[in-house]
Amino acid sequence: KQWYQRRVRGTIVSKVRLEAFMWGAGTALGELPPYFMARAARLSGQKVEDEDFNELDDLKGKDDLDIWSRAKLAMHTLVQRAGFIGILLCASIPNPLFDLAGLTCGHFLVPFTTFFGATLIGKAIVKMHIQMLFVVFIFSKHHLEALETL
Secondary structure (H helix, E strand, O other): HHHHHHHHHHHHHHHHHHHHHHHHHHHHHHHHHHHHHHHHHHHHOOOOHHHHHHHHHHHHHHHOOOHHHHHHHHHHHHHHHHOOOHHHHHHHHOOHHHHHHHHHHHHHOOHHHHHHHHHHHHHHHHHHHHHHHHHHHHOOOHHHHHHHHH
């Protein structure tokens, strides 16, 4: 019976893999506007007029930060220092702060291929598989039956 359930899950995964990849690629494309806006502002010599980016400058000197502010600062630092791997790691997990990664990469003139390559791999391959497998696993028959008995 367990073998059959694994086979069914594998069949479901194989049927939704292309759609899930396209969803991931679409989310990667959605990360480009913050990147290009910050890059264009930096190349033109203008200061980036974005609340999140300006807030990061304010946070850098403070010691008593809440968890959300520390997360923003950590995202900024990771992307700036770790480059491709940092971007890939940030893009690979469900992360509401990833727009800051795009702003940071654009502002520090990270090459487009580095930013978009890491973002595409992270969102369309790694994150997509994590979320797809999670949904298929959670909505498998035995989990739904267990919910019905509650």
